[in-house]
Amino acid sequence: xxxxxxxxxxxxxxxxxxxxxxxxxxxxxxxxxxxxxxxxxxxxxxxxxxxxxxxxxxxxxxxxxxxxxxxxxxxxxxxxxxxxxxxxxxxxxxxxxxxxxxxxxxxxxxxxxxxxxxxxxxxxxxxxxxxxxxxxxxxxxxxxxxxxxxxxxxxxxxxxxxxxxxxxxxxxxxxxxxxxxxxxxxxxxxxxxxxxxxxxxxxxxxxxxxxxxxxxxxxxxxxxxxxxxxxxxxxxxxxxxxxxxxxxxxxxxxxxxxxxxxxxxxxxxxxxxxxxxxxxxxx
Amino acid sequence: xxxxxxxxxxxxxxxxxxxxxxxxxxxxxxxxxxxxxxxxxxxxxxxxxxxxxxxxxxxxxxxxxxxxxxxxxxxxxxxxxxxxxxxxxxxxxxxxxxxxxxxxxxxxxxxxxxxxxxxxxxxxxxxxxxxxxxxxxxxxxxxxxxxxxxxxxxxxxxxxxxxxxxxxxxxxxxxxxxxxxxxxxxxxxxxxxxxxxxxxxxxxxxxxxxxxxxxxxxxxxxxxxxxxxxxxxxxxxxxxxxxxxxxxxxxxxxxxxxxxxxxxxxxxxxxxxxxxxxxxx
Numbered sequence: 001x002x003x004x005x006x007x008x009x010x011x012x013x014x015x016x017x018x019x020x021x022x023x024x025x026x027x028x029x030x031x032x033x034x035x036x037x038x039x040x041x042x043x044x045x046x047x048x049x050x051x052x053x054x055x056x057x058x059x060x061x062x063x064x065x066x067x068x069x070x071x072x073x074x075x076x077x078x079x080x081x082x083x084x085x086x087x088x089x090x091x092x093x094x095x096x097x098x099x100x101x102x103x104x105x106x107x108x109x110x111x112x113x114x115x116x117x118x119x120x121x122x123x124x125x126x127x128x129x130x131x132x133x134x135x136x137x138x139x140x141x142x143x144x145x146x147x148x149x150x151x152x153x154x155x156x157x158x159x160x161x162x163x164x165x166x167x168x169x170x171x172x173x174x175x176x177x178x179x180x181x182x183x184x185x186x187x188x189x190x191x192x193x194x195x196x197x198x199x200x201x202x203x204x205x206x207x208x209x210x211x212x213x214x215x216x217x218x219x220x221x222x223x224x225x226x227x228x229x230x231x232x233x234x235x236x237x238x239x240x241x242x243x244x245x246x247x248x249x250x251x252x253x254x255x256x257x258x259x260x261x262x263x264x265x266x267x268x269x270x271x272x273x274x275x276x277x278x279x280x281x282x283x
Numbered sequence: 284x285x286x287x288x289x290x291x292x293x294x295x296x297x298x299x300x301x302x303x304x305x306x307x308x309x310x311x312x313x314x315x316x317x318x319x320x321x322x323x324x325x326x327x328x329x330x331x332x333x334x335x336x337x338x339x340x341x342x343x344x345x346x347x348x349x350x351x352x353x354x355x356x357x358x359x360x361x362x363x364x365x366x367x368x369x370x371x372x373x374x375x376x377x378x379x380x381x382x383x384x385x386x387x388x389x390x391x392x393x394x395x396x397x398x399x400x401x402x403x404x405x406x407x408x409x410x411x412x413x414x415x416x417x418x419x420x421x422x423x424x425x426x427x428x429x430x431x432x433x434x435x436x437x438x439x440x441x442x443x444x445x446x447x448x449x450x451x452x453x454x455x456x457x458x459x460x461x462x463x464x465x466x467x468x469x470x471x472x473x474x475x476x477x478x479x480x481x482x483x484x485x486x487x488x489x490x491x492x493x494x495x496x497x498x499x500x501x502x503x504x505x506x507x508x509x510x511x512x513x514x515x516x517x518x519x520x521x522x523x524x525x526x527x528x529x530x531x532x533x534x535x536x537x538x539x540x541x542x543x544x545x546x547x548x549x550x551x552x553x554x555x556x557x558x559x560x561x562x563x564x
Contacts, residue, residue, distance in 0.1 A: 044473045045444070160343060188342035188500060189545040190557050197554045215473055222548030258478035260507035262546065263530055268482045269507070272475035 006033035007177055007209040008056070011070035015051050015233075018063045026051045026064075028233040028279070034177070036207040038200070040220035040241060042255070043230035049213045050099070052230070053179045056211075057096055058086050074176065092122040095175040097183040101162030105154040112138075112150030115169045122173035137168040142194050160187045164195060171202065177209040178202075185214070196223055217244065217255050229255070232279045251278060303369070304462060304494045305331040305354070310363035312349050312518075323349045325518040326363070333461075336488065336495040338505035338512030338526075340542070346518040347498045348389075351464045354496070355386045367462065382412055385455035389467035391447035395439040401425070401450050402435045408458050424453040428483060445476035449483065456487065465497045469504065481507060502546045506530060514539045516560055 015027040027048040032039070041049045055066045058078060071078045073094060081089065090096075098104045106114055115137060116130035125133065131150075138146035141164040154162060167183055180199070184192040200223070202208045214220050220227055221244040229236040229252050237249040247253060254272040312324040324346040331337040339347040352358040354365060356376040365372040367384060388394040395404055405424055409417045425435060428449040439447055448468060455463055468484070469477040481504065488495060499505050505512050506529050513523045514536065522536040534540050538560045544553050 044475055158343070190342065190541060193545055193549055193554045194557065196549055197551060200549075200551060217474065218548050222550065255474060258475050260478075260481065260501075260503040262503050262506040262532075262543075264507065266485070266507060266526075268485060269478035271479055271482065 005075065006035050007074055008034040008211075009070055009072045010056070011068060013052065013055060013068040013071065014066070015048070015055050015060055016065045016067075018065070026233055027055065030230070030233070030235055031283075032228055032235070032238065034209050034211065036203065036209050037226065038203055038210045038212055038224040040224035040227040041211060041213045041230060042215065042217055042220050042227055044215065044255075046232075047230040048233035049230050050181050051233075053096060053181050053211060053213055056179060057090055057094055059096075091118065091170075091175070092173045093175055094177045094179065095170040095173065096179040097163075097166050097170045097181060099182045099185070101154070101159065101166045104166055105162060107154050110151050110153055111157065111165045112152075115150075115165070115172055118169045119172045133172060134168070137172050138165070140171075140198055141165075141168045142191060143168075160191060163187060164191075167195060167198075171198075174206070175208065177211070179211045179213070181213045182215070183212075185216070192219075218259060221245070231274070232276075234279055235283050236278060238283070250275065303330045304333040304335070304367065305337075305496065306364070306366040306369075307350070307354070308364040308366075310350065310353060310361060310365060312346070312353055312358060312361045314360065323518055324353070324361070327513075327515070327518075327520045329513050329520065329523065331494060331496060334492050334494055335511065336497060336509040338509035339496065339498045339515060340500065340502060340505050340512055341515035342500060342542075344517075345515040347515050348466050349518075350515075351386065351466050351496065351498055355384060355464050356380065357386075378412060381460075382458050383460050384462045384464065385458060385460040386464040386466065387448075387451050387455050387468050390471050391444055391451050392439075392471070394451055395447055397439055400436050400438055401430075401442075404439075404450060405454055405457055408454060412458060414458075420457055424457045427456065427487070428453045429479075443476075444472050445479060448472060448476075448480055452480075452483065452487070456491075459491075460493075462494045462496070465495060467499055468497070470499065470501065477504075484508065502529065502542060514542065 011031045013027055013030045017024040017026060030052055041052065043049045051060065054060050060066050068079060073089070105111060112134055115134040119125060119130045119133050135146045135150060138149055143149050143161060143164055149157060149161065157165065163183060170178060178199070184195050187195060199210060203210050212220065212224055221241050224241045226238060227241050227244055228238050229249065231251050236251045237247060239247050247256070257270045258272050260269060308328050309326040310324055311322065311326050314321045314323055327350065329337065339350060341347045349358065353361040359374045402421060405421045406417050409420055414420065421435065422432060425432065430446060430449050434442065434446065442450065469480050472480060487493060497505060497508050506526050509526055511523065511525050512529065513520045515521065516538050522534060522539050524534065532543055534543060541557060
């Protein structure tokens with residue numbers, strides 16, 4: 001699946017936050033490359049997975065400080081890009097679905113107008129064309145009554161629907177890379193899988209790259225091609241998603257073992273043990 | 284004693300000498316009036332024996348949380364018959380009811396008062412119920428949920444999600460109830476923290492002989508915690524089964540089958556077969 005040049009090349013990415021109590025290292029030297037594939041980023045809260053996603057889009061605000069040996073997207077050095085250059089990339093070429101739709105949608109604008117705006121800002125279609133595309137996109141993310149939802153305000157839709165609206169808005173400019181930060185965690189299992197199928201089709205049919213941030217190991221193992229395991233801002237392990245079950249790192253094993261299983265009995269679940277020494281050994 | 288017509292399992296439970304702790308008979312909950320009425324729960328019945336863990340599974344909007352809210356007295360718009368320990372419940376509940384039945388909510392970020400310390404959060408139920416010796420009770424409750432004394436004078440924002448959920452469980456347990464109603468108690472938590480909280484709930488149930496109703500959309504969590512469960516869709520129970528039947532993957536209703544397939548993870552071919560199960564009148 002990988003072409004000669006990766007879509008995204010990240011080397012030694014570091015994100016520091018200077019606080020009154022000292023510097024917090026949210027990301028400590030993360031390196032990976034991404035082709036036209038689905039890469040899962042897994043870790044507990046605080047492991048730096050969301051900050052990694054935001055750093056790629058240069059959305060980390062002061063006092064956060066981002067440094068990297070290399071941060072290149074499709075041959076463009078993102079570190080050298082100024083704000084106008086980044087604005088041309090954000091949304092149109094790299095887009096990001098944030099975790100919480102409540103804080104990502106404009107509360108005083110109907111959702112349909114927001115999706116159509118995303119299309120017109122990045123494409124050049126007419127208003128009628130934008131509306132047609134927005135309705136198509138709402139249907140694609142399995143919203144049953146797109147005409148009604150198109151006119152609805154964000155407070156009038158449920159959390160799950162809000163997440164699907166966000167996904168529709170982020171997909172409408174046809175990005176080359178989608179960073180999805182827990183995009184389906186508020187959805188029911190069946191709807192979640194249906195939305196993932198849409199993302200999957202975009203990756204296989206259009207060659208989009210996908211960074212899928214999640215804490216659901218079972219889902220990532222079955223959905224993604226490769227998985228990056230983060231702990232304390234460091235990469236513990238990169239493995240083939242199909243072989244996640246054979247992972248050897250104690251942290252990955254711990255995350256896998258603490259999941260309840262339908263087949264297992266009522267015995268107590270193994271509790272994850274964390275070892276600060278892992279932070280020195282990360283790759 | 285009344286013998287239940289709907290669930291053989293409870294009848295078996297009674298023959299072993301258990302008594303029904305919770306009875307729900309043709310419970311309906313409707314919001315709104317006339318044409319705008321939403322039937323959130325449609326004539327459902329189930330029974331939970333003393334010391335049993337019962338699971339309610341379903342997707343969002345299936346009415347599973349509404350059942351808990353009607354049981355706990357948070358929602359007065361219900362009809363049918365509800366009883367706890369053989370005593371029928373009214374719309375308004377007295378303090379004796381709340382001493383017996385407590386609830387733990389889904390979102391530990393929203394269910395604790397942000398400007399109250401843990402100490403004050405735990406002192407409130409003691410004061411309301413006029414129980415003495417708050418100092419000892421609070422220290423004991425914190426100890427029981429695995430939080431040390433150092434957490435006692437902290438504010439919720441100084442705690443992690445898992446620690447907050449432990450405080451919420453301590454607040455429910457401080458009245459020494461017989462029944463805990465658990466509304467998605469771990470769905471806002473990391474999987475690693477979820478394991479710790481589930482183990483804690485297991486241990487407390489063993490030690491105190493509690494009766495649980497656990498609402499969750501996660502089949503694996505329910506299979507892990509509960510002996511029996513009911514699957515809800517559009518406000519109705521489509522199927523009641525034992526955890527053993529769930530483990531053997533022997534559902535009889537197609538909706539449960541679909542939930543089980545979905546719980547296996549991402550499978551492109553299976554997803555195309557998914558149906559939208561419409562409301563059955």
